Amino acid sequence: MAIDVIDRLVGVTEGDALYALREQRPDAKRNAQASYDALFASDELEHVSQLERLAVAYWAVALTQSPAARHYRELLAAASPETLAALESALPGAVTSGPYGDFPAGPLSAENAPGPHWEPSAELRAAVGIRLAAALAHTHLLTFRPRDSSADALQALLDAGWSTTGIVTLSQLVSFLNFQLRVVAGLTALKGEL
């Protein structure tokens, strides 16, 4: 049987109560895995390379301090230990908590919450290149302060060499992982209470 990454990360096997529960939403289960496969086993790597996918994935999940980061760390370690080392040394300076950021000016401005606008260091840019470094900055924004998103943030990606299609895939990648790691967190808590 094909691997289901969420089941593996939560520690669910056939016969468990949680396995039966997930089977009651079979399309959600199958397509959460199909989403993972579309991002990490794509036959279309022209706009986003496999290494870029793995590096952004590890960065996105590690930023949230999710235990699921282990899985992506292993994948990146196998593909590029140098990239993993560069990301791991940048991680302590990038981890924070969210969501924070600003609302469009108006009645919600009272709810604006300040927080860091993380940018890659010169050292990190030198290690991973400006293209991946720009993606890491965008990943930080999407992870912690999605409401600060802007046309300017996308222009920074275009200027760093990302195509329109590449930005769509990058955005899906980070957004999907923010779903997956929350399903893992939620089901892990539920499993402990079954």
Added chain:
Amino acid sequence: MSQQVIRHDFDAPNAFTQELLGWEAWLEPLPEEELTERHYDGLVDRRRAANPYFRLLVRDPDILGARTRTDNDIFYNEKGGLPRALRELAATSASRTNGCIYCASVHSRFASHHSKRPDDVQRLLDEGTAAEQSDPQWRAVIDASVALTETPVAFGAEHVRQLREAGLDDLAIADAIHGAAFFNWANRLMLSLGEPTPPQG
């Protein structure tokens, strides 16, 4: 010179609302005449070709198709589990927390439609997720959705117990988890690839 984003000169909405908003992309959607069968499979519903959000996302058709099929089962599979109104409440709570005015407008409307309690929904939009809700199931679903939306994720055993004590079964609790988690996917796409347009008329 690199490619340029699309900039709009309308004033995007600056408050949460149940009104009907539009949405415009900052990047060029795929022109309709370039859509292939693989793209239509990614759109799932062919009518979505008319929508700029889906026609931008369809540039990567495989992940869009899997995303949409995940979404549909979480929100529309009504074989037991969480009532539709509460699934929409989970979506609205996540969107209110992340700050996605567009997503919150759509799903607060759905929550009002299914619950017939538009004032309770509007209070969540106006005053926030901490605003009073007297219904223990609403309180539990909102609290669980907010905890799941925080980074690092703050959802734990106490949220499972609160949902259960409010009378929700395990499938309903799993639905609440998936509904809030899914909007942490959807909010990030909607917020980062374009912006909402003002209500019509």
